Structure formats: structure tokens, C-alpha cells
Amino acid sequence: MDTKLPPYATFGQRLWFYGFRVICGMIFFFLIAPIVTIIPLSFNAEDFFTFTPGMLALDPEAYSLRHYRAFFGEAGYPLTGLLIGLGIGIAITVALRLFKGSKNYFPIVIFAILGVIVGKLTGLEGEEWMTPMRNSLRIAPVATLLSVSFGTLAAIGLSQSHVPFKGVIMAILISPMIVPLIIS
Incomplete structure (x- = not known):
């Protein structure tokens, strides 16, 4: 796939070409930022995933591989x-x-x-380890089936042109994607 612009591209085409890449990069950063935040927490020496004062001060004693040893070593x-x-x-x-x-x-x-x-x-x-793993393996398939079923029914229903309050219903259904779970 050729990603170069032709020499005769207009200003608008060049603006869109580079602007689109900037927008995609920002979306990628927005999606990957929570993972980048969680990675340092996995090296915490404490029992819970929290940023301790020692971690924020970059104290080597505040970092540990104990969570990885516990999972892979047992x-x-x-x-x-x-x-x-x-x-x-x-x-x-x-x-x-x-x-x-x-x-x-x-x-x-x-x-x-x-x-x-x-x-x-x-x-x-x-x-x-077993109780959380077992709970996840029980809850995930049920949650997936329910969300796919209800999402499909909502999509079929909202694709009709005569649905009253269609805009309000769409706003309610889309709001969990707009407002992060931590804030709500």
C-alpha cells in the first residue's frame, strides 16, 4: 500500500492526509493510555495495585516482581x-x-x-487464584451472550425509521462508551 501523496495533491488533500494520521494517533494514545498506566502498578511491592509514595519517588524498594512470581511460580x-x-x-x-x-x-x-x-x-x-479465575470464567460468557443479544435487538429496533424518541434512546445506549466507568 502506497502511503505517499502524489505531487499534485491539493492543500486540502495534504491537510486531510496528515490530519487523519494525527487523529488516528491520538485515538490510539487514548486507547492505550490505561494499559500504560497499569504496567508500572504490576511491579508494586504492596498487596494491592496502587501508586505508593515510594513508587512515585522511584525508590527501588517499592518495586517488586512478587505478583509475577506468585502467578507463574506457583x-x-x-x-x-x-x-x-x-x-x-x-x-x-x-x-x-x-x-x-x-x-x-x-x-x-x-x-x-x-x-x-x-x-x-x-x-x-x-x-x-482459583476463585477469581472461576468467577471470571462463569460471568464472562453470560455477560457476552446478554450484551450481544440485547445489542443486536437494539440495533434491529433502532434501524427502523418509525421509532419514537430514537435520538434519546441512542444517546442513552451510547453514553457508557462516552463516559468512562471510573467517572460514572
Whole structure:
């Protein structure tokens, strides 16, 4: 894909070309900023993910790998799961490449992550990790099914031209995307 502008591009075309990239970059930053904030918290030496005064002062004693050691060092087989997941992902990617000509490496990443999770779950014991993991695995499919079902019904209903208060209903349905959960 050629991303260069032709020499005869007008001022408006040049403005849109570069402005669009700036807008996309700002949207990407807006979406990735929460993750960038959480990463330093994962190295906290305390029990909870909070910015402590020691972390803000860049004190080396305030940082630790204890949360990573607790998850990857206890029972379970995350490396075995990773290898099995990578194998499945590579096999699917090769099959897609042979039959469809696809150059997508997404299955490798997905199955590697799933392999680590499944490998970890196979050997986990105790309430510290199992209860939250079990709750997440029970709640997530139900929440997904409900949200997809209600979202589809709302989309079908709101696509009709004769819906009264269509603008108000759309505003209510879209408001959770506009106002972050932390603020509300």
C-alpha cells in the first residue's frame, strides 16, 4: 500500500492526509493510555495495585516482581500450555496460509495466550487464584451472550425509521462508551 501523496495533491488533500494520521494517533494514545498506566502498578511491592509514595519517588524498594512470581511460580503448567498453544496456533496459521493464502499470525498469539491460561488453570489450587479465575470464567460468557443479544435487538429496533424518541434512546445506549466507568 502506497502511503505517499502524489505531487499534485491539493492543500486540502495534504491537510486531510496528515490530519487523519494525527487523529488516528491520538485515538490510539487514548486507547492505550490505561494499559500504560497499569504496567508500572504490576511491579508494586504492596498487596494491592496502587501508586505508593515510594513508587512515585522511584525508590527501588517499592518495586517488586512478587505478583509475577506468585502467578507463574506457583502450581500449574503455564510453559507446557504455552508450547501446546503455540503449536496449535502455528498449525492453524499454516493451514490458513496453505488453503486461503492468508498471512495472518493472529491465531498464534491467541492460542499461545489461551495455552498459558489453560496450563496455569490445570495446576492451580487455593482460593487466591482459583476463585477469581472461576468467577471470571462463569460471568464472562453470560455477560457476552446478554450484551450481544440485547445489542443486536437494539440495533434491529433502532434501524427502523418509525421509532419514537430514537435520538434519546441512542444517546442513552451510547453514553457508557462516552463516559468512562471510573467517572460514572
